[in-house]
Amino acid sequence: MNTPDTPSATSTLSPVSQALPLAGLRVIEFTHMVMGPTCGMVLADLGAEVIKVEPLTGDNTRQLLGAGTGFYPLFNRNKKSLALDIKHPRGLEIVLKLLASADVFSENFKSGSMERLGLGYEALSALNPRLIYVSHKGFLPGPYEHRTALDEVVQMMGGLAYMTGRPGDPLRAGSSVNDIMGGMFGAIGVLAALQARHQTGRGQQVQSALFENNIFLVAQHMMQFAISGKAPDPMPNRISPWGIYDVFSVKDGAQIFLAVDSDTQWQIFCQAFGFADLAQDARVTSNKQRVLAREWLLPELRSRLAAQPVAEISAVFEREGLPFAPITRPEQLMDDPHLLATGGLAPMTLPDGRATRVPLLPLTLDGERLPLRLDPPRLGEHSEALLQELGYSPAQIEALLAEGVIGQASPSP
Numbered sequence: 001m002n003t004p005d006t007p008s009a010t011s012t013l014s015p016v017s018q019a020l021p022l023a024g025l026r027v028i029e030f031t032h033m034v035m036g037p038t039c040g041m042v043l044a045d046l047g048a049e050v051i052k053v054e055p056l057t058g059d060n061t062r063q064l065l066g067a068g069t070g071f072y073p074l075f076n077r078n079k080k081s082l083a084l085d086i087k088h089p090r091g092l093e094i095v096l097k098l099l100a101s102a103d104v105f106s107e108n109f110k111s112g113s114m115e116r117l118g119l120g121y122e123a124l125s126a127l128n129p130r131l132i133y134v135s136h137k138g139f140l141p142g143p144y145e146h147r148t149a150l151d152e153v154v155q156m157m158g159g160l161a162y163m164t165g166r167p168g169d170p171l172r173a174g175s176s177v178n179d180i181m182g183g184m185f186g187a188i189g190v191l192a193a194l195q196a197r198h199q200t201g202r203g204q205q206v207q208s209a210l211f212e213n214n215i216f217l218v219a220q221h222m223m224q225f226a227i228s229g230k231a232p233d234p235m236p237n238r239i240s241p242w243g244i245y246d247v248f249s250v251k252d253g254a255q256i257f258l259a260v261d262s263d264t265q266w267q268i269f270c271q272a273f274g275f276a277d278l279a280q281d282a283r284v285t286s287n288k289q290r291v292l293a294r295e296w297l298l299p300e301l302r303s304r305l306a307a308q309p310v311a312e313i314s315a316v317f318e319r320e321g322l323p324f325a326p327i328t329r330p331e332q333l334m335d336d337p338h339l340l341a342t343g344g345l346a347p348m349t350l351p352d353g354r355a356t357r358v359p360l361l362p363l364t365l366d367g368e369r370l371p372l373r374l375d376p377p378r379l380g381e382h383s384e385a386l387l388q389e390l391g392y393s394p395a396q397i398e399a400l401l402a403e404g405v406i407g408q409a410s411p412s413p
Contacts, residue, residue, distance in 0.1 A: 020047025036108030037075035038183025044078035083380030083407030158214035243290025
């Protein structure tokens with residue numbers, strides 16, 4: 001069996017890959033959309049060989065438009081693509097051969113789907129007792145598990161949309177937060193199961209779920225109620241614990257978030273902007289007083305700052321070590337100087353041949369960012385190479401292609 005410190009004999013890892021903590025780990029994933037692919041992306045970025053098994057028509061995520069356009073290239077980098085007809089006996093045979101020597105199987109299909117294909121946990125555990133089987137679902141087993149879940153569904157029923165929107169106007173968060181975090185928790189579960197396997201020699205089943213992930217996100221508000229006895233207000237209506245903690249509209253309609261969250265910072269702020277009268281005003285000496293004075297204090301500050309450009313305000317706050325943030329759109333981050341300087345954006349070639357940049361995992365190991373080793377694969381890009389590793393001859397591979405059992409990528413554009 002492959003283990004993180006025992007690379008597969010058939011593995012062709014680069015020196016960079018071999019230096020990564022999960023080098024030698026083989027992951028077979030039957031995933032689509034965001035949650036399952038995120039789990040595989042995390043494991044792949046950490047060095048695992050992740051083989052994405054796709055239908056001959058490809059993961060539907062490849063074709064999404066609008067807000068889903070970026071799903072496939074982001075969450076499927078550092079992976080290999082094997083395109084095959086899993087319902088064909090010879091297609092299933094290929095998958096079982098892969099799983100016999102794999103370390104992890106990852107899936108995010110509806111309950112019962114894998115069992116109907118002969119790829120349920122019990123069957124695969126019997127085939128490979130060291131296999132870790134991770135499932136990404138809408139709900140953990142219980143009264144809701146039969147429901148169809150989406151990120152938006154669990155945000156609505158799990159209190160997050162209520163907390164994000166204004167009263168009477170529930171609003172989903174501006175990212176696939178539950179899908180992404182749910183996949184991350186799946187990866188954490190895999191890492192825990194790998195550690196357990198070092199001790200027991202056996203794999204186990206890991207489950208992660210959208211709804212339970214959402215509950216974890218709103219747990220702070222649940223505990224606020226448990227402690228205070230008062231239902232939490234939606235974030236736009238919350239009472240801030242700091243007097244100056246808001247978005248300000250300034251010159252030319254630009255916006256900037258400014259925070260002054262201590263009495264020391266208040267004095268620094270007033271001195272930096274020449275607000276000596278406010279620094280000496282006994283009504284706003286302490287943070288508690290400034291919180292209670294927000295009704296008149298914030299309009300006063302908005303009026304004083306309104307004619308100043310964002311760049312000038314930012315420069316003062318940065319110089320003085322005060323918290324601030326210009327309001328930034330996602331597309332502007334492609335040229336963010338900090339991300340570019342620190343290696344947080346990696347060059348990537350999309351499946352259609354276009355070049356772009358992609359954000360890496362937000363962590364370093366031994367001072368280094370985890371690299372992009374493989375661009376998001378074209379459909380079936382690695383089918384032939386993977387079958388060769390399993391011992392299939394060129395003639396057998398040609399026959400499988402002719403029979404429509406496997407698919408092979410066309411040349412790059």
